[in-house]
Amino acid sequence: MRKRGRISPPREGPAMSTFRASRKAGSRLKAFVGTLALATGLMASSGAFAEKLTIIVGGMEKQIYLPAALTRELGYFKDEGLDVELINSRAGVEAENELLAGAVHGVVGFYDHTIDLQAKGKYLKSIVQFSQAPGEVQLVSTKYADEIKSPADFKGRTLGVTGLGSSTDFLTRYLASRGGLKAGDYTLLPVGAGNTFIAAMKQDQIQSGMTTEPTIGQLLKTGQAKILVDMRTPEMTAAALxxxxxAASFYVQQSWLDAHPDEAQKLANAFVKTMRFIASHSAAEIADKMPKDYYVGDKDLYIQGLAAGKAQFTPDGRMPKDGPETVLKVLQAFAKNVQGKQIDLSKTYTTSFVDNAAKALGN
Structure with missing residues (x-):
């Protein structure tokens, strides 16, 4: 009689090992798919599907570029289903270079770069216009206020700009040309904005320079500088230029715009809502929404500067009438790469996205 005993398991051959491994992998895959389905359901139900976009700003602390951070703080990017990362840079020309290199999707910077680059064969397009005035002020060191009374007195002086090739560079050179000076009559020094600009003026590295709020307010409060040319409102800008x-706008590469019209529209929707918010709220109410470090330690001074320059912002994100023509005229006065070139202004901006946003929001 054959003894009854335990049946030994079959030997673990290659085929059996493969089978066991596949069963384990299948179980793990099912678990992963189940988890993913659950997460997907939760994300869809909460509206958490966000498209990641990177925007570089030519100086986020500057009030001229306030709409970028304000849109984030108000939650308007998220309302459009966008996950937007804002990156800071010292000057608009640096932001422009990052865009051309493909490192970011868009730029919050001055509109004049779209014209300057078209002359170089590169096509950028503004899709939301934040401002109708530069918001810039040409300051003069108090030590030289009796000597520098107009741009004609820039001769032999060192003038501060945020960066060479930046919009402050463009505008400073135009003011000098209107004063009858040539490029070699003065020196431009890139000193950034904020503390670096203030230090350059304190240390007599520059005798005059162009900057924005809140730097303007800081230098006026301490008595270290006086206003020479003010371009914070449309009226004062028309007198100067x-x-x-x-000026401040949101622009992208034409190639990106052609490939991503839906994302561009969502960004335009968010920014137009912000421009409406700015138009319908006081400087104090706007300041309350901004990060506290933007006040540079003096909220009252921040509000004062914003109140003085709030008129620079467009109420709806639209390009002001005859604005592109003025910018082209300014650049043609001194920019050799623009002089003699055929510039198609219709390729430098579009109002279609802002128009669509207005329809969606209600005129």
Whole structure:
């Protein structure tokens, strides 16, 4: 009689090992798929599907570029289903270079870069216009206020700009040309904004320079500088430059815009809501929404500067009438790469996305 005993398991051959491994992998895959389905359901139900976009700003602490951070703080990017990362840079020209290199999706910077680059064969397009005036002020060191009374007195002086090739560079050179000076009559020194600008003026590295709020307010409060040319409102800008000067804007590469019209529209929707918020709220109410470090330690001074320059912002994100023509005229006065070139202004901006946003929001 054959003894009854335990049946030994079959030997673990290659085939059995493969089978066991596949069963384990299948179980893990099912678990992963189940988890993913649950997460997907939760994300969909909460509206958490966000498209990641990176925007670089030519100086986020500057009030001229306030709409970028304000849109984030108000939650308008998220309302459009966007996950937007804002990156800071010292000057608009640095932001422009990052865009051309493909490192970011868009730029919050001055509109004039779209014209300057078209002359170089590169096509950028503004899709939301934040301002109708530069919001810039040409300051003069108090030590030299009796000697520098107009741009004609820039001769032999060192003038501060945020960066070479930046919009402050463009505007400073135009003011000098209107004063009858040539490029070699003065020196431009890139000193950034904020503390670096203030230090350059304190240390007599520059005798005059162009900057924005809150730097303007800081230097005026301490008595270290006086205003030479003020371009914080459309009226003062027209007196200084001969017409409206669309400045701070949101622009992208034309190639990106052609490939991503839906994302562009969502960004335009968010920014237009912000421009409406700015138009319908006081400087104090706007300041309350901004990060506290933007006040540079003096909220009252921040509010004062914003109140003085709030008129620079467009109420709806639209390009001001005759604005592009003024910018082109300014650049043609001194920019050799623009002089003699055929510039198609219709390729430098579009109002279609802002128009669509207005329809969606209600005129």
């Amino acid at each position: 001969g017409g409206p000067y669309p």
